[in-house]
Structures are given as structure tokens and as C-alpha cells.
Amino acid sequence: MAFSFGRSNLQNLARMPVAGAVFLVSMITPRRANLWVFGRKGMFGGNSRYLMEYVRERRPDIDCVWLAHSDKELEEARAAGVRAERASSWRGWALSLRAKVGVVSLGFGDVEISNSYRTPSPNGAIPAVERYFTLGSSFIR
Numbered sequence: 001m002a003f004s005f006g007r008s009n010l011q012n013l014a015r016m017p018v019a020g021a022v023f024l025v026s027m028i029t030p031r032r033a034n035l036w037v038f039g040r041k042g043m044f045g046g047n048s049r050y051l052m053e054y055v056r057e058r059r060p061d062i063d064c065v066w067l068a069h070s071d072k073e074l075e076e077a078r079a080a081g082v083r084a085e086r087a088s089s090w091r092g093w094a095l096s097l098r099a100k101v102g103v104v105s106l107g108f109g110d111v112e113i114s115n116s117y118r119t120p121s122p123n124g125a126i127p128a129v130e131r132y133f134t135l136g137s138s139f140i141r
Contacts, residue, residue: 022093031100032063038103039067039087044076046105052082065099067092 036055040046044066052064067087068074077084085092096102 033100035063035099036101037065037096037099040105041069044073048103048105
């Protein structure tokens with residue numbers, strides 16, 4: 001079946017009540033400062049993957065988890081030695097909910113809505129994380 005923006009938009013609208021409830025719960029859920037989730041809908045790659053590799057190399061104390069959107073993506077991430085979970089699974093939602101930081105390549109759907117209010121923008125994430133590592137910036141609140 002071919003991709004359709006209309007169908008995709010309708011699916012997103014249908015999920016809004018649940019997503020809104022999860023979003024509200026996420027605002028009071030304790031976060032783990034050393035848990036970061038990364039994702040890119042449709043592939044194990046993109047800027048979020050490169051940033052994840054950067055973080056894994058420089059900060060072994062940070063638990064990096066890739067949130068996969070397909071079995072193929074999940075297998076690729078695990079084959080690369082990355083901790084990965086299905087984004088749409090209960091485990092994926094729980095990780096996203098508890099993560100202090102979520103990093104995306106395309107948009108909030110990369111790491112699920114529960115982390116959207118504290119997700120770095122695709123264009124601003126890398127400089128902000130580099131400032132955090134080099135200057136001790138308050139990137140992570």
C-alpha cells in the first residue's frame with residue numbers, strides 16, 4: 001500500500017486522545033537523567049543515529065536506546081550492538097516516558113509523543129549536546 005498523507009493525518013488524529021493522556025502523564029513521570037532515547041522513523045540511521053554514536057563513544061554513563069519502528073530496523077540496530085526496542089511496544093513507551101532526553105531526526109513520531117516536550121529539535125540537537133559535553137551546559141534540565 002502506498003503512503004498517503006491523508007491516511008497518515010487521519011491516523012494521527014485518531015491517536016490524539018491517547019497521546020494527550022500519555023503526554024499529561026509524562027509531565028509528572030520521574031525521568032532518568034542517564035536514559036536517552038533516539039529514533040528515526042523508517043530506518044536505523046540519520047542524524048539521531050550519528051548523535052547516538054557520538055554520545056555512546058563519549059559518555060558511557062548514558063544509557064542510549066534506539067526506538068525502532070519496524071522489525072528490520074530493530075534487527076539492524078541490534079546487529080550494530082545498540083540496545084533497541086520497538087517504539088510501539090509497552091517497553092518502548094516506558095523507555096520513552098522515563099527518558100530524560102529524546103533525540104529525533106524527522107519529528108516527534110521518531111521517539112513517541114510521551115517525550116515530545118523535552119525532545120531536542122533535529123537542527124539544534126548536535127550543537128546543544130556538544131556544548132553539554134564540552135562546557136557542562138544545562139542542556140539536560
